[in-house]
Amino acid sequence: MLDAIPDARTVERLKRKRERYLAAGQWTLIWRRFRRHTLGLIGGAIAVLIYLIAIFAEFLAPTTLEDYTAAYRFAPPMPLEIVHVGADGAWQWGLHTHPLVPTVDKVKMRRTLAPDPRKLVPVGFFVPGEPYRFWGLFPTDIHLIGTSDPKVPLMLLGSDRLGRDLLSRIIYGARISLSIGLFGVAISFALGVVIGGISGYLGGVTDNLIQRLVEILDSIPSVPLWIGLAAIIPLTLAPELVYFLITLILALIGWTGLARVVRGRFLALKSEEFISAARLDGASPLRIIMHHMVPSFMSHIIAALSLAIPGMILAETALSYLGIGLRPPVVSWGVLLQDAQNIRTIVEAPWLLLPGVAVVITVLALNFFGDGLRDAADPYSS
Amino acid sequence: MQSPDNLIEIRNLKTHFKTDEGLVKAVDGVDLDVPRGRVLCVVGESGSGKSIMARSIMRIIQRPGRIVEGTIRYAAAAGSEIDLAQLDPIGSAMRNIRGGDFGMVFQEPMTALSPVHTVGDQVTEALLLHRSLDKKAAEAEAAAMLAKVGLPDPKATLKRFPFELSGGMRQRVCIAMALICRPKLLIADEPTTALDVTTQAQVLDLLRDLQAEMGLTVLFITHNLGVVAEIADQVAVMYLGRVVEFADADTLFHDPRHPYTQALLRSVPRPGLRGARLPTVRGNVPHPLDRPAGCPFQTRCDFAVSGLCDREFPVATQVSPGHIVSCARVGEFDRIPEAAQ
C-alpha cells in the first residue's frame, strides 16, 4: 500500500565506511573535519604534551623547585653529549655531561662558568635525585633524567642567580601558568554561558542591558584594570590565596568575549525551524536550551574556550612579570621572567629569557588548536 | 564541431568531486548539443548534475570539484572553435568568454547580488570590463537594459540597492546583468524557482521575448516540467549525472521513450486527476556514492533487465531525427508501454 520502502539490496550494498558516516553524531563529524587541519592537529598535540609535562612535573624535572647549588650560580646551559673523544683519540659512548668550573672569560673580562672537558659525568634516566612528593601525596626521589654524581647538578637550561636549575623551574612553573589558564577559563565559561545565554534567549530589553554592560566592561583598558585590582591584594596574603584571587580577577574581566559568542549562537538558533518544532512538541524553555541549543553551540564554545586560555596565560604572565601577580614561592613563568627584567642580567645570562619561549610555544599551540577547532566546529555547514 | 547549428557541443563531460565520503561523480559522461538561437531546457531532479553541468560550461566549479574528462566545444566565431574544458578557469581567455559571450542567471536573486553595491554599479560592471565604455555611456546602456527587462523608472532604479527591490525585480536586475553585453548564450539555473507564481509567469514571458528579440541561445535548467512546457524548444532529461533523453519539447511530452521521462511526466499532478493516487517512481534517487553499474536508473525502472541494464550505460540511440534516447530496450517497442501500477 505504501510505496517507496528502500529495498534490501540497496541497504546491503552500503559500504561500512558510509554506514559509519550515516550514524555519526556531531562529534565524530567534527573530529573528521578537524583531522584535516594540520596546524590544528600539531597545535593540539603540543598543547597536550605541555599539559602532560605540567601534570608529571615533579618526575620530569631534573631537580626540585628550590634546590640550589651555590657553586653553579648563573650557570650557562650544560652540554649533553653522546660520544666523547678522549685525549688519546678513543671514543667513549654513553650519555654524559661535563661539570662546570670557574674560568675567566678573557674577552668579556669576567669570571664565568664553563664545562670542564676533561671530566665526564654520566647522565642516566630514572635516576635517584632530590626527594619530592608527587603532587604532595607520596614521596619518592626518582627523576626522569639526572647525573650519577650528586655533587654535579644537571642544568640543561642553565641556572639563575641563586643556582637553581631553570629547566626544573620552568617545568614546575608550567603547572601554575597552565592551571590558572584552565581555572580562569572555567569561571569565565560559567559566567559567559549563563549571562550570554540569558541575553540571547530572552532578547529584548534584557539583551540590550546586558550587552551594554559587556561593552562598558570591554572598553576599560585591561592592563590598568588588572594592575588596579591586583594592587588591592595585600602583600602579606598567603601565596595560594593570591593565586586564587588573581584567577578570579582575570576571569571576572574575561567572560565578556565568551558571553558574546554564546549570545550570538542563541540568537542564530532561536530562528531555526527545529527550535520551532521543539516548541510545538511542547518542550519547555529549559528543555529547548539543554537538549537543542546547547548541543548546537557546544563545539563553538569549546573553540572559543581554547582561544581564551592563551589570553589568560598571557595576562597572568604579564601581571607576575610586573610584580603584581603571583609571588614566590608560587612560581609561574611570569614570576620566572622577573629575573629577566634587568638588562645586565640578560646580557650575562640570556638563558633566563627561556620561560618566555615556553609561553610563546604554549600560546601558539593553543591558538592553532583553537583555530582548527573553530573551523571544524560546525560540521553541518557545507 | 559536428554541426554548424550548434553553439556548444559537449562530449563525454565528467565533473567529479573528491569529498571526505568518497568520489562523487556529479556529471559522469554527458553528451549534449546546445543549438544556436533556441531554448534548451535541462530537466532533472536533485543529484541529476544539471547545475554542475551548467557551471562546468561556465568553468566556475570550485574545489574539490574538477572537470576530469571530456570536451566542451564552443563555436566562438565563424569557423573557429574553442574547447572550454581546456582553458584555465581564471585565465583571461575564459574570463572574456564568461561575461562577454556567456551570461548566467542564478536561482536566488538576493544572494546573487551584492548588498553593498547599487544596482547601477552591478549592471555596468560587466560593460566596463568587457567593452571600453566610459561610465556615462555605460549607465545609459544599463538604464536601457533595465527598461527592456521591464523595470519601472530605470534611472532611479540604477541608484537603488538590491534590498530595496522585491524578489521579482531583483531577478530582472540579474537578467539585465547577464544580458548587458549582448551575450551569445544565457544560462539560467532555476531562475524562477524562488519566485511567486505570478512573478514566475512574468519572468518566463520576459525571457521568451528577450530570446526572440536578441536571438539568444538559452540553456534553462529547471526541475519543473510545467515551466519546461512553457518555454522550451528542446529538452534534455538528466538523471544521476547523465543525459537519458533529448528531444524537442512537443515530442518529449507526447512521445517520451525513456522510462524515467515517462515516470516523471506521469507523477506531475494535473487537472482532472483529483483524488486519484499519483503514479510515482518507486524508490529514491541513489546516493551519488552508490551509483549502480550500467544504467543509473535501473534500480527504480520497471523495465530493467538484469544482465542488460546493469552492465554498461546504454548507448544513445536516435529514434527519430532530433530524438535521442539512452535506454537499452528502446529498440524493442515502438513506444515503451505504460507500466502496470
Next chain:
Amino acid sequence: MTAAPLLAVENLQMHFRNRKGLFRRQPPPTRAVDDVSLQIQPGETLSLVGESGSGKTTLGRCILGVYRATAGRITYAGTAGEPVELTTLGEAELKPYRRQIRMIFQDPNSSLNPRRPVVDLIGECLEIHGVAKGRARSERVAELLTQVGLRPEYMSRYPHAFSGGERQRIGIARALALDPRLVVCDEAVSALDVSVQAQIINLLQDLQAQRGLTYLFIAHDLAVVEHISDRIAVMYAGRLVEVARTEDLFATPLHPYTEALIGTIPLPDPRLRKAARTRLGGEIASLTNPPSGCNFHPRCRYATADCSIKRPALREVGGRQVACHHAESLSLRGA
C-alpha cells in the same frame, strides 16, 4: 449548513509591529493577516493558497499558537465536544491542544535538528507529553517509521543520512506521533523533487484515510492543491479573497486574483502554451501600506471606482464565499 467545524477562525488579525528606534515616529504595522474568517470541517483537506506575503503561513502559525493573534478568535472543537477558544489560553493550558494540532514543516533540512538521532526527533514529543518513555518510546517510533515508509532500524541515524524525501517522511512521523486530529502542512511538499513530491502526496492521502485526519494544506502550487484538496481558500496580501470547493474554484473562479493564479499554472504540455495573455502585472500589495478599499484593485483588470473606496467583505455567492464587489457580474476564465 454543514456540521460543526473542527476549527473556526473568526476575524483573525495578526499585525506585526515595526520598531524604528527610540526617536522616530512608529511606522505602520505589517498586516500579515487582516481580518480573516475561515472554517475547517472535520475530515476534509482545506488548502490555503497564496503567494508570498499572502499571510497563509502566518495564519497557519497563529492556528498552531506559534504567534499570538493580535485580534480575533480561534475556536477548536476539542475531543470532549466542548469548543475551546484557543486564543484565550496561556502557554500551559495550550499544551494539551498541542497534541491534537500538529505541523509538518516545509524544509526538511532545517526542521530536523541535525545533532539528534531520528528516534529522539520523533520521540521527544512522546516523552514531553508523557505518552511513552525508554523502550516503549522506541517501539512507538519504530511503528511510526514503518507507517511512513521508512525502515525502523534507521532510527539511530542522524538526519544527514537521509534524502530530502526521507527527511520529510521523518517530519510526517513526528507530526503524527501524538495521534493528532488536525495537521497543518506548511508547504510540506514544496521543497521536494517532482517524483518525491508524488510519493509524499500519496503518503499524506493514505494517512488521512487511515487515521481520519483533517489537513490544512498551505501551498502556492495550484496543481498540487487541485489534486489533494476538498476545498480551497485563496489569500491575497493578508486577506481572504475566495473560498470554494475545488471543482467549483477551478471551473469558475469568482475572484479576479483566482483567475490570474489559475492562469499562471504551467501545464505540462507545450501545445497548451499560454500566449502572453492574462498575465498579472505589478507587484504584490504592500502589507504595511495596503491600497485603499480592495487591496487587489491596482492590479485588477475589472476594477471600478468603487473598488478603491470600499473594502469588499467575504460574502456568500452561490454556495461559495468571495470578497469582490463584482462577483456576480464577472464571468472569469477557469482552468
